[in-house]
Amino acid sequence: MTSLFDNLPLPGLSASADAHLPRVMPPRDPDAQASPDGRDANGENGPGSLAAEALLDGLNPQQRAAVVHEGGQLLIIAGAGSGKTRVLTHRIAYLLATGRARTGEILAITFTNKAAAEMRERVSELVGPRARNMWVSTFHSACVRILRREAKTLGLRSNFSIYDAADSQRLMLLVCRELDLDPKRFPPKAFSNRVSDLKNELVDPDDYARTVGDSNPFEQNLAAAYRLYNERLRQAHALDFDDLIMTTVNLLQAFPAVAEHYRRRFRHILVDEYQDTNQAQYMLVRELAGVPLDPSEGAAGAEANDNDLPTAELTVVGDADQSIYAFRGATIRNIVEFESDYPDATTVLLEQNYRSTQTILSAANAVISRNPDRRAKNLWTDSGSGPQIIGYVADSEHEEARFIAEEIDRLGDSDGVRPGDVAIFYRTNAQSRALEEVLIRVGLPYKVVGGTRFYERREVKDAIAYLRAIANPDDAINLRRILNVPKRGVGDRAEAMITAHSERERISFGAAISDAENVIGLATRSLTAVRGFATLMSGLRELAAGGASPAEVLDAALDRSGYLAELRASDDPQDASRVENLAELHAVATEFSESDPEGDLGDFLERVALVADTDQIPDDDDDRGVVTLMTVHTAKGLEFPVVFVTGLEDGTFPHQRSLADETELAEERRLAYVALTRARQRLYLSRAAVRTAWGMPNELPASRFIADIPEELMDWKRRESSMAALRGGSFTGGYRNRGDGGRGGSRGPSAPPVRTTRAGADTPSFGSAKPRADAPSVDVGDRVTHDAYGMGRVIAVESTGANAVAKIDFGSSGTKRLLLRYSPVTKL
Ligand SMILES: Nc1ncnc2c1ncn2[C@@H]1O[C@H](COP(=O)(O)OP(=O)(O)OP(=O)(O)O)[C@@H](O)[C@H]1O
Numbered sequence: 001m002t003s004l005f006d007n008l009p010l011p012g013l014s015a016s017a018d019a020h021l022p023r024v025m026p027p028r029d030p031d032a033q034a035s036p037d038g039r040d041a042n043g044e045n046g047p048g049s050l051a052a053e054a055l056l057d058g059l060n061p062q063q064r065a066a067v068v069h070e071g072g073q074l075l076i077i078a079g080a081g082s083g084k085t086r087v088l089t090h091r092i093a094y095l096l097a098t099g100r101a102r103t104g105e106i107l108a109i110t111f112t113n114k115a116a117a118e119m120r121e122r123v124s125e126l127v128g129p130r131a132r133n134m135w136v137s138t139f140h141s142a143c144v145r146i147l148r149r150e151a152k153t154l155g156l157r158s159n160f161s162i163y164d165a166a167d168s169q170r171l172m173l174l175v176c177r178e179l180d181l182d183p184k185r186f187p188p189k190a191f192s193n194r195v196s197d198l199k200n201e202l203v204d205p206d207d208y209a210r211t212v213g214d215s216n217p218f219e220q221n222l223a224a225a226y227r228l229y230n231e232r233l234r235q236a237h238a239l240d241f242d243d244l245i246m247t248t249v250n251l252l253q254a255f256p257a258v259a260e261h262y263r264r265r266f267r268h269i270l271v272d273e274y275q276d277t278n279q280a281q282y283m284l285v286r287e288l289a290g291v292p293l294d295p296s297e298g299a300a301g302a303e304a305n306d307n308d309l310p311t312a313e314l315t316v317v318g319d320a321d322q323s324i325y326a327f328r329g330a331t332i333r334n335i336v337e338f339e340s341d342y343p344d345a346t347t348v349l350l351e352q353n354y355r356s357t358q359t360i361l362s363a364a365n366a367v368i369s370r371n372p373d374r375r376a377k378n379l380w381t382d383s384g385s386g387p388q389i390i391g392y393v394a395d396s397e398h399e400e401a402r403f404i405a406e407e408i409d410r411l412g413d414s415d416g417v418r419p420g421d422v423a424i425f426y427r428t429n430a431q432s433r434a435l436e437e438v439l440i441r442v443g444l445p446y447k448v449v450g451g452t453r454f455y456e457r458r459e460v461k462d463a464i465a466y467l468r469a470i471a472n473p474d475d476a477i478n479l480r481r482i483l484n485v486p487k488r489g490v491g492d493r494a495e496a497m498i499t500a501h502s503e504r505e506r507i508s509f510g511a512a513i514s515d516a517e518n519v520i521g522l523a524t525r526s527l528t529a530v531r532g533f534a535t536l537m538s539g540l541r542e543l544a545a546g547g548a549s550p551a552e553v554l555d556a557a558l559d560r561s562g563y564l565a566e567l568r569a570s571d572d573p574q575d576a577s578r579v580e581n582l583a584e585l586h587a588v589a590t591e592f593s594e595s596d597p598e599g600d601l602g603d604f605l606e607r608v609a610l611v612a613d614t615d616q617i618p619d620d621d622d623d624r625g626v627v628t629l630m631t632v633h634t635a636k637g638l639e640f641p642v643v644f645v646t647g648l649e650d651g652t653f654p655h656q657r658s659l660a661d662e663t664e665l666a667e668e669r670r671l672a673y674v675a676l677t678r679a680r681q682r683l684y685l686s687r688a689a690v691r692t693a694w695g696m697p698n699e700l701p702a703s704r705f706i707a708d709i710p711e712e713l714m715d716w717k718r719r720e721s722s723m724a725a726l727r728g729g730s731f732t733g734g735y736r737n738r739g740d741g742g743r744g745g746s747r748g749p750s751a752p753p754v755r756t757t758r759a760g761a762d763t764p765s766f767g768s769a770k771p772r773a774d775a776p777s778v779d780v781g782d783r784v785t786h787d788a789y790g791m792g793r794v795i796a797v798e799s800t801g802a803n804a805v806a807k808i809d810f811g812s813s814g815t816k817r818l819l820l821r822y823s824p825v826t827k828l
């Protein structure tokens with residue numbers, strides 16, 4: 001059993017919405033009963049036809065042409081803010097409203113899960129709830145869906161695990177140890193990155209081995225490590241992130257019947273942000289659309305012709321100037337050469353920008369126009385010139401942050417700008433700390449998107465490792481992770497003996513654990529501990545198999561393993577915040593079950609595995625009022641009324657390592673273009689004359705990108721730093737080590753706790769908190785007190801009993817969602 005039905009509702013969408021689906025489209029397998037004319041019950045004769053014309057209202061002629069285009073591939077290429085994403089959404093709605101497509105025939109690919117949810121929501125607004133059944137997803141989630149369905153064909157279990165980057169790196173470390181490689185000469189992390197690149201280029205271990213030079217030990221060892229790494233993945237019934245795409249491409253190429261199934265199904269494929277696709281994603285789109293690389297050769301081409309299958313209508317939208325993921329293997333080539341790859345393609349150019357003022361656009365154009373080999377664009381707007389861009393040269397990063405905080409305050413007073421209208425961008429995550437300190441000090445509410453990701457925190461990873469090992473008994477990496485966590489007396493030696501036993505007997509690591517009696521050399525104490533662990537795991541598996549919800553399984557795992565008790569017993573304040581993070585994970589699991597009551601543990605883990613950092617932009621109501629801090633990469637596709645681009649120094653942005661490399665510099669320039677074009681009304685560009693990194697103050701020159709912007713567009717509030725005052729020595733800070741690695745706060749994919757604006761509340765003291773058997777029962781309106789946050793009032797109660805979660809307003813400490821059972825809350 002994979003998932004209850006293939007079209008998992010996305011977060012925030014209730015599964016019951018499927019009850020409204022037209023009958024011809026049973027949710028279980030929407031493609032099984034395509035009606036002969038390809039139309040659904042809400043097609044041309046339904047209320048849709050009226051809506052169809054309305055969908056074109058307010059679009060300009062080029063946008064309109066793109067929305068109504070029929071037949072053949074369509075390339076929409078345009079600068080930032082010209083309505084590409086909007087056209088994609090309207091095109092989908094138009095296809096449905098005119099009855100040209102059924103929801104089951106559409107595959108829309110976006111860059112993040114959040115973008116997917118938003119697109120689905122927007123299409124739902126335009127055409128109603130049937131849009132909820134549609135495949136709108138990221139490349140990775142679309143592939144997971146396909147792979148879970150076709151797992152058998154590939155000899156994979158449908159409950160395969162998905163390893164994230166950290167899992168993959170740990171596995172590579174084990175592989176390198178197994179191969180006895182010197183970690184100095186052959187760093188496992190470098191191998192891991194190289195393997196990821198190879199997979200993104202669709203190069204498998206055999207292909208790679210063939211290209212390796214005889215005299216190059218690095219390549220030879222890499223080839224061996226790649227092979228063993230893949231073997232270990234297979235034994236663990238796991239796929240890494242890059243495998244998801246590569247394996248799907250392989251599947252479609254090797255099994256013509258499978259390819260045909262999806263080609264029959266997806267008659268319309270639409271891809272947003274096409275400029276950031278890599279080679280594997282490029283091939284995936286080609287295979288799905290039924291346009292094999294060389295139709296005159298190759299099995300796939302012959303097969304497609306034999307069956308007289310028309311190719312899908314492929315629509316891709318993108319902007320070569322916004323290609324910023326080269327480091328993940330993305331290649332501009334995919335968009336630049338679209339027309340030659342698809343000779344029948346129609347190209348639509350959009351030139352009117354609807355997002356920004358002319359001043360902002362002119363500045364962005366000035367910066368990007370310096371890049372060589374680009375197609376010149378003529379982006380314009382009729383929204384007026386707007387205010388000048390404000391420039392500021394700060395003495396230090398702290399002073400830069402102070403300036404920003406003051407400006408946000410001032411804009412609030414003078415223009416009614418809310419914190420939620422404001423975004424602050426930086427080039428790398430580490431830059432957020434100085435900004436955060438000042439925002440905390442002045443009490444401006446904010447959130448950091450990205451940073452140390454919630455799912456990368458140790459305790460969250462431990463808890464998920466338990467869940468994964470419960471779901472997949474052969475998942476060696478996750479079993480190893482928790483074998484001695486919390487400490488139960490199974491040390492490295494014992495683990496090595498179990499490993500040896502598994503190799504000798506040719507059984508999985510998990511099976512070797514269950515066979516502890518026969519492990520040679522295991523001391524009695526370790527044997528007892530391993531047996532205890534095996535019993536623990538089988539008990540938890542029974543619980544999961546018996547239909548317990550993911551949240552219940554999580555609870556049992558944390559409780560029976562003693563994990564939670566250990567954290568609770570600790571007086572390290574960091575451990576207290578770990579308990580909070582686990583409570584947050586519990587809330588995520590509970591929410592998952594609310595949105596998908598039939599979803600099992602495997603479904604939950606799948607959802608968790610696919611949450612990318614860019615998805616952690618909370619969008620619940622509470623967050624409307626907070627400033628957003630994020631890297632420029634994360635800001636892709638988004639827009640804000642007010643944008644601060646910080647750290648515009650040569651060496652910061654553009655990044656140090658790009659200064660001597662033309663290709664990398666061109667990418668930094670595109671990144672700057674993305675940053676500037678996020679702004680709708682007001683843009684601020686700032687830099688620090690001296691920035692402290694790794695504890696060392698550095699004097700950095702102005703970013704070359706600033707110099708590209710015509711003077712008349714800028715209004716410099718301060719041009720020079722007061723170096724004298726600076727040399728007087730007013731450095732504060734330095735890279736203070738915060739227990740979480742100095743980066744981020746805890747954020748989950750849904751309703752994450754917004755970072756509190758009071759310093760210290762991040763790590764509340766749980767000194768007096770006792771493990772509780774049950775949650776205190778509270779009602780809306782009750783007054784409560786919390787050991788760390790003080791007095792508060794309950795503003796909402798979600799679910800009851802053991803899993804009761806309350807939303808509590810703690811005044812200046814902010815509003816929190818707390819799992820009552822884990823929280824030191826007392827009713828007054
Ligand atoms: N015809 C139009 N009339 C009014 N507003 C529009 C129109 N087209 C687009 N917009 C608005 O312009 C803004 C930018 O649109 P959109 O996000 O679709 O642009 P984009 O080309 O996808 O940008 P990016 O390159 O940053 O991804 C949005 O607020 C959108 O609603």
Ligand SMILES: [Mg+2]
Pocket residue numbers: 084085086637
């Ligand atoms: Mg867009």
